[in-house]
Amino acid sequence: MVKFPQILCIGSVLWDVIGRSASHMRQGSDVPGHITRLPGGVAANIAMTFARFGMTPSLLSAVGRDPEGDELAAACETLGCNTAYLYRSEDLPTDRYMAVEGANGLIAAIADAHSLERAGARILQPLRDGTLGSAEAPFTGIVALDGNLTEFLLDEVSRDPALAKADLRIAPASPGKAERLMPFLRTSRGTLYVNLEEAGLLCQTRFTSAPEAAARLVERGAARAVVTNGGDAACDATPDGLIAERPPEVLVTRVTGAGDTFMAAHIVAEMHDTTRDEALTLALTAAAQYVSGDIPS
Template identity: 35%
Template sequence: MTEREQEILRLLREDPMIPQQQLADRLGISRSALASHISSLMRQGYVQGRGYVLREGPYAVVVGGANMDICGTAEGPLRQGDSNLGKVRLAPGGVGRNIAENLARLGSDCRLVSAVGRDPHGERLIEVSQQAGINMRHVLQLEGHSTSCYLSLHGQDGEMQCAINDMAILEALTPQRLAPLDGLLGAARALVLDANLTEPTLAWLFGRYAHLPLFVDTVSVAKVEKLRPWLAAIHTLKPNRLEAERLCRRTITGPADGPAVAAWFHRAGVRRLFLSLGEQGVFYSDGEQQAHLPILPSPVVNVTGGGDAYMGALIHAWLQDYDLHQSARFARACAALAVASPDTVFTGLSLAAVERLLEEYPC
């Protein structure tokens, strides 16, 4: 599938009844060119019949945070207690939402379950996320709640000086509110959870859907402890070095520690482990196969979105039945593209872009 065809599918998922001329106008192409792309998608089986009926296939559900990132960067030395000249940037974020966007940009059917306020930030999050290809129909818009916001202040060198994270609305994402979505959650080919969820909600999800492939993002050292009681229910876990150290209570110095760390997690019940070692790459294991992959020698502009891209790629690989090594290589390439971009989610991410990078680095 070409990048243009992926873009067309994203728009069709957002509005299956969109008129052909309007779709062509949104893409900036002629109606005849659009018809050619639609014919190609029909031959491939992605579009079936008239009215843009999309093929039903395996899908992933991501349950987690969606927030608006507000980032301020000073133009000169940051002066405390004073007003500083600089730039303020507003962008959609949240671990769960970012994973979902990466997954959607790779062409997978992804549905997000989260909560936003009925406010301008919430409306904007839904609009932008839909445009990226995420199915947002099951995101709750709650009256009397403010959409989650992450406010960060950076010096002129880009280093964060402080931040405020307001994610109180996720406390409203309770088992009672999730229960009506049981059919959606139970039929997912992969269920993705992030540790921003409250402990009661995580306990309900782990208890009810332990039979599904559960992919879990640890989020941070502070939040990873929430997962300790539920390690046996986790199919795929992607901690960084510090998060893994917190859980297994041992020091990790590098890839040589990978086998022992993986053994601990497998004894705890985790099926697959992808341990991020920063500049030292990733050690991965499923109990039978394990290996270390170094990072790709690509430019690093912003490391913030690398982990979300890696997790999104792992889920896509699972939906496509990739084996363990294929999954690790594919995820590494997605992460490399993400960290080379100034944005938290690389808007140019596509299967074609990943395949080009994999051809450049075949091992």
């Protein structure tokens, strides 16, 4: 009998290179600020938030066998994440993400996550060969999954017998990849964590509020949809109804990673048997603390 980890985080694990300035910025701005390089990627950000809550998440991703990859794996371990199941590629470089943030929010970002996409199903091997699970003995814990995987692989995951008993929690990596989550609408699997723009892309329309968006996602097949909308009300919807709540008002000092923090905090809250209302409150509070800088990166 396989002894399963409690939490798996599947998706991008890479270096985040973030330039931040206290100035308002526009195209062509050249301003003073600070540049940091930290372990990042949606899966890693979620995993590190789990670790801050005392969990020991395991990462499933692709990381190169280059110096950057060795350093990244070591940094993730130091931050409380289990990297034993990473696919370490000999010929694919370690992925990177670069963003510029100003006082007026995210200005621009580029995700160089091609290695994860090229690795494909190889990152899921531990879930299929009996190491963490198999079709005969499915993984039964929580799986936090991000949309940096290809739509073909996400479709496989939505129907994979090795994950048939898993508690799937799914987020797009960015609005540009939101439509990759369509398989989970078709199969009515898992909980979708999206922002208002991403919900609109999945539903091929525009929404003015999170409750409207979450309700439409459920109508289109989502088993559950949790939709955020910046400083406006967020919503948690299922076929049995919806709840909505506004986040605390804070001074925003950063935005990259806020959605990942919200998602992880929401999952941890539910692991402690909170009500849906309580879980939404705790997640919004954690995300507000993060964007204000009260929670370290």
